[in-house]
Amino acid sequence: MVDHVGPYHAGDYIFRAGEPFDSIAAVRAGMVKTFVDDSLGNEQVLGFSLPGEVIGLNAIHGSRYPCNAAALDTVHLCRISFPRISMLASRMPGLQAKLFSLLSAEIGKAAMLAANYRTEERMAAFLLDISSRYARRGFSANRFNLTMTRTEIANYLRMAPETASRVLRRLSDEEVIAVKQREILLLQPERLALMAAIDDA
DSSP: OEEEEEEEOTTOEEEOTTSBOOEEEEEEESOEEEEEEOTTSOEEEEEEEOTTOEEOGGGTTTSBOSSEEEESSSEEEEEEEHHHHHHHHTTOHHHHHHHHHHHHHHHHHHHHHHSOOOHHHHHHHHHHHHHHHHHHTTSOSSEEEOOSOHHHHHHHTTSOHHHHHHHHHHHHHTTSEEEETTEEEESOHHHHHHHTTSOOO
């Protein structure tokens, strides 16, 4: 039921918008960017998937992938046949509950972007989200690399690249975070939680 595929290299497409949907995939290694192109050909970033996370769930409804997925670095995947996992889920309540949980998480991410948060709140929430996702996979919650570019982060957070750089610089100047190229060190995660207006629990 599971095929191990890869490596995909930075810039390689994993699937393209409009292609028939037949499988979801779990990221084994690397980071994946999902995005769409608007009517003018401009890219709109939808999200970033880390090792252990699943891509392709938003294709279930229309039976075609509604977006593109591309590797940001060297990516390996476990590709899972969706018809077969659906058949199993109908007989295994635990698996069905896990699929519902994954879908719920996708909806939650979209809701955060749709809300009218200030730029600082969005950046703080983004950094804390990446932190918690790495922590759930056994990595450091306070020191991690952002494989994506600043422009891609800004695109995802719906702000200008200059604004994203300015917010990160201000957080660094205030010693809330430390930035070394693509490495981020969270010095005061509790302050980030207050800025994001969320409970750090």
